[in-house]
Amino acid sequence: xxxxxxxxxxxxxxxxxxxxxxxxxxxxxxxxxxxxxxxxxxxxxxxxxxxxxxxxxxxxxxxxxxxxxxxxxxxxxxxxxxxxxxxxxxxxxxxxxxxxxxxxxxxxxxxxxxxxxxxxxxxxxxxxxxxxxxxxxxxxxxxxxxxxxxxxxxxxxxxxxxxxxxxxxxxxxxxxxxxxxxxxxxxxxxxxxxxxxxxxxxxxxxxxxxxxxxxxxxxxxxxxxxxxxxxxxxxxxxxxxxxxxxxxxxxxxxxxxxxxxxxxxxxxxxxxxxxxxxxxxxxxxxxxxxxx
Numbered sequence: 001x002x003x004x005x006x007x008x009x010x011x012x013x014x015x016x017x018x019x020x021x022x023x024x025x026x027x028x029x030x031x032x033x034x035x036x037x038x039x040x041x042x043x044x045x046x047x048x049x050x051x052x053x054x055x056x057x058x059x060x061x062x063x064x065x066x067x068x069x070x071x072x073x074x075x076x077x078x079x080x081x082x083x084x085x086x087x088x089x090x091x092x093x094x095x096x097x098x099x100x101x102x103x104x105x106x107x108x109x110x111x112x113x114x115x116x117x118x119x120x121x122x123x124x125x126x127x128x129x130x131x132x133x134x135x136x137x138x139x140x141x142x143x144x145x146x147x148x149x150x151x152x153x154x155x156x157x158x159x160x161x162x163x164x165x166x167x168x169x170x171x172x173x174x175x176x177x178x179x180x181x182x183x184x185x186x187x188x189x190x191x192x193x194x195x196x197x198x199x200x201x202x203x204x205x206x207x208x209x210x211x212x213x214x215x216x217x218x219x220x221x222x223x224x225x226x227x228x229x230x231x232x233x234x235x236x237x238x239x240x241x242x243x244x245x246x247x248x249x250x251x252x253x254x255x256x257x258x259x260x261x262x263x264x265x266x267x268x269x270x271x272x273x274x275x276x277x278x279x280x281x282x283x284x285x286x287x288x289x290x291x292x
Contacts, residue, residue, distance in 0.1 A: 009234075014216060018050050028216070034244065045065060046193050047196065049079075099145045100118070116151045153187065153191075157194055162203045192211065197212060198214050202241055207261040
C-alpha cells in the first residue's frame with residue numbers, strides 16, 4: 001500500500017432533489033460512475049434527497065443511491081420532511097439518526113494516528129419547516145455515539161451550523177447552532193458535513209473543519225455556482241477538500257492543518273462555572289474535554 005493509500009477518504013453528496021424539475025439524470029449518472037471508480041471509506045449523502053418528500057421521489061432517490069457501491073450514510077433534509085416524507089425516509093433508508101464506524105488496521109492506525117473513523121448522522125429537519133434544529137434532547141445521544149476517543153470524528157447534519165457566503169439573507173441556520181458547536185468542541189469533533197444552501201464552502205472553526213456541499217445533481221444553483229460534490233481526504237497531518245464538477249474537473253479547495261488544531265482550540269474555552277450556570281448545559285453536559 002502506498003503512503004497515499006492510508007488516507008481516510010469520503011465523498012460528500014447532498015441536495016440531489018429527485019423530483020425537482022431541474023434534476024439532471026445524466027449528471028446523477030456521471031456522479032455515481034465517478035464515485036464508484038474511487039477508493040472511498042464511506043459516502044455521506046447529506047440530505048434533501050427529494051423535492052417535496054413524496055413517496056415516488058424517495059423511491060427514485062433510493063434507486064439512484066443503491067447503485068453506489070461504497071458504504072453509505074444517509075440523512076434527511078428539510079425537503080424530505082415535507083408532506084410527512086420522514087415516513088418514507090425511514091422505510092427506505094432506516095433511522096434518521098445513525099452511526100457508522102470503520103476501524104483501521106494496525107498499520108493504517110499508526111500512519112493516521114487514529115483507531116478508526118466514526119460518522120454520527122443527525123436529522124436537523126422539522127416537518128414542513130425550512131429552518132434546522134438539533135435539540136438538546138439529542139446532545140446526550142450524540143455524545144454517546146462518539147465512544148471511541150481516538151477515532152477521527154465526523155458529524156453529518158443537513159442544515160449549516162455557520163452562515164455560507166453568497167447565499168443571500170440568512171434564514172435557515174440551525175436554531176441552536178451555538179450550543180451544538182459547543183458540544184462538538186467538547187467532543188473534539190474533527191469535521192462537520194452539511195448541505196442545504198447549494199453552495200460549497202469550508203470554514204475552519206475552533207479546530208473543526210466545517211464542510212458545506214453544493215447541490216450535486218440539479219440546476220438550483222446560486223449565481224454562477226455550478227453543481228458539485230465534495231471529496232474529503234484525511235492523513236495524519238492534514239484534511240484536503242476537493243470539489244468535483246459536472247465537466248469532470250477535480251479542484252482542490254483547501255488544505256486544513258491538523259497540526260495546529262490544538263492552538264486553534266485555545267481561542268475558545270468554556271469554563272466549568274459557565275457550564276454550571278447555563279441551564280442548557282447544567283442538565284446534560286459531559287465533563288469538559290481538554291482536547292488532543
